[in-house]
Amino acid sequence: MSSSSRVEAEENIATHTPSNKNENITVRIGLETHVQLITRSKLFCSCKNPVTLKEEPAPNTLVCDVCLGMPGTKPVLNKRVVEQAIMVALALNADPAKRTFFSRKTYFYPDMNKNYQITQYEIPIASGGWVEIEGDDSSKKKIRIRRIHIEEDPAKLVHRDGYTLVDYNRAGIPLLEIVTEPDFSSPREARAYLQKLVQILEYLGVYDSTTQATIKSDANISMEYNGIAGERVELKNITGTREIERALSYEVIRQLNVFRRGGVPSRETRAWDENVGVSKSLRMKEEEEEYGYIFDPDLPVIEIDENFIGKIGGNLPELPDEKRRRFMQQYGLKEKTAESLTADVEIADLFEKLCRSVSVKNAVTWTLVLMKTLNYHSMKYREAGIPDNWMVELVKAYEDGCYSDVVTEEILRKMVEEKQPMSVIVEKYKYPSLKDVGNLEEIIRKVVKGNRSAVEDYKAGRKEAINFLVGQVMKETRGGADPKKVREILESMLNES
Numbered sequence: 001m002s003s004s005s006r007v008e009a010e011e012n013i014a015t016h017t018p019s020n021k022n023e024n025i026t027v028r029i030g031l032e033t034h035v036q037l038i039t040r041s042k043l044f045c046s047c048k049n050p051v052t053l054k055e056e057p058a059p060n061t062l063v064c065d066v067c068l069g070m071p072g073t074k075p076v077l078n079k080r081v082v083e084q085a086i087m088v089a090l091a092l093n094a095d096p097a098k099r100t101f102f103s104r105k106t107y108f109y110p111d112m113n114k115n116y117q118i119t120q121y122e123i124p125i126a127s128g129g130w131v132e133i134e135g136d137d138s139s140k141k142k143i144r145i146r147r148i149h150i151e152e153d154p155a156k157l158v159h160r161d162g163y164t165l166v167d168y169n170r171a172g173i174p175l176l177e178i179v180t181e182p183d184f185s186s187p188r189e190a191r192a193y194l195q196k197l198v199q200i201l202e203y204l205g206v207y208d209s210t211t212q213a214t215i216k217s218d219a220n221i222s223m224e225y226n227g228i229a230g231e232r233v234e235l236k237n238i239t240g241t242r243e244i245e246r247a248l249s250y251e252v253i254r255q256l257n258v259f260r261r262g263g264v265p266s267r268e269t270r271a272w273d274e275n276v277g278v279s280k281s282l283r284m285k286e287e288e289e290e291y292g293y294i295f296d297p298d299l300p301v302i303e304i305d306e307n308f309i310g311k312i313g314g315n316l317p318e319l320p321d322e323k324r325r326r327f328m329q330q331y332g333l334k335e336k337t338a339e340s341l342t343a344d345v346e347i348a349d350l351f352e353k354l355c356r357s358v359s360v361k362n363a364v365t366w367t368l369v370l371m372k373t374l375n376y377h378s379m380k381y382r383e384a385g386i387p388d389n390w391m392v393e394l395v396k397a398y399e400d401g402c403y404s405d406v407v408t409e410e411i412l413r414k415m416v417e418e419k420q421p422m423s424v425i426v427e428k429y430k431y432p433s434l435k436d437v438g439n440l441e442e443i444i445r446k447v448v449k450g451n452r453s454a455v456e457d458y459k460a461g462r463k464e465a466i467n468f469l470v471g472q473v474m475k476e477t478r479g480g481a482d483p484k485k486v487r488e489i490l491e492s493m494l495n496e497s
């Protein structure tokens with residue numbers, strides 16, 4: 001298959017359109033997402049949580065007897081993780097448990113040297129809940145959450161040529177596992193959900209995509225093809241929000257091909273290999289119960305009282321959906337615009353700050369230009385190192401008529417690239433201010449004189465020739481003039497003479 005036909009096929013699946021009229025395809029996807037929480041220390045010991053460090057620490061330097069699983073050591077639960085889990089539960093409309101405990105999930109593997117992982121199985125910290133996304137038909141769709149539980153991350157295995165190393169820095173990082181019902185009908189919906197989930201987690205401050213913290217998902221995919229139901233396939237090890245759509249699209253097409261050849265996809269567990277872009281069969285699926293969960297006697301039963309939950313609920317920040325609705329109402333924004341401006345909480349805050357100093361229209365325009373610039377550099381606003389007041393200063397200068405659109409955008413770009421305020425950038429690059437462009441009419445007259453053929457073209461009815469003349473004036477003023485004003489003066493000048 002050529003790469004373009006593959007993309008087309010993926011798009012067909014993503015938009016849930018059968019690629020052929022005689023095919024009736026149903027896709028059902030559920031996700032289990034593991035989020036590494038941002039805490040100072042690990043889940044059961046006082047070792048530093050490595051995810052917030054700027055650089056990955058040297059292997060096996062953030063470890064102690066507890067997270068190395070030495071005999072005789074006892075885990076002590078990090079209360080902050082329980083608070084964060086309840087915050088997430090409330091933000092996802094789930095019910096926190098009143099009473100819960102930890103269990104040992106027994107397995108033998110070098111990434112977990114106690115031979116069990118401490119997790120929650122019988123009673124998760126929360127259950128139920130939902131996240132609203134935009135479904136494939138563009139209407140709002142609620143994705144149901146089945147359960148949310150806390151567990152410890154295992155160690156990291158580093159595979160080398162012919163041998164494997166173990167790094168226990170990761171052992172004991174607090175994870176939140178969020179499990180959905182199989183409510184997604186396409187890979188695109190799964191991606192929309194993950195993006196929304198990340199947004200909510202970042203609003204809550206429990207996860208930060210600009211740190212080393214990761215978000216990984218396992219997916220289950222069941223398909224029906226012309227009334228024939230395939231068996232459920234588990235797809236493991238999908239990192240991040242972008243990869244989810246790619247991995248799922250691959251898997252959907254793989255199963256579709258099995259159906260088209262007259263087969264039925266069988267129950268199995270596959271691993272996604274993001275470097276190669278394919279999934280590979282790991283094993284025929286074992287059941288969760290086969291792991292053998294037992295109550296962990298080292299950790300006490302957790303009783304969570306209403307007051308504790310109420311206090312956390314009372315301190316929840318305004319969440320993306322609420323903020324979007326408020327922006328629409330308060331600033332008269334269209335839904336899509338409000339959605340863009342609330343995708344990142346720091347951007348939303350900046351926008352509101354701008355609105356206090358400049359018109360809403362200019363605040364919207366320049367926040368969107370900033371987002372475009374950051375996007376180009378694959379950067380979040382909080383990584384850019386630009387204080388809000390630099391943006392306020394720039395947009396104010398624009399609104400006061402100091403700089404044209406073109407120059408303002410260039411200053412903004414340089415601000416992001418060089419992490420310097422407007423005054424430094426303007427001085428360094430000698431950007432012309434509209435206020436000292438000089439006599440605009442004189443410059444325009446000069447351009448008209450020097451470009452007779454374009455002028456004649458315009459007069460002969462080729463109105464688009466004026467664009468060339470505007471361009472020449474902009475060049476003369478080094479982009480400092482306001483192109484709209486230049487066009488107005490040019491038009492009146494040309495129509496007169």
Ligand SMILES: [Zn+2]
Nearest residue numbers: 045047064067
């Ligand atoms: Zn430790």
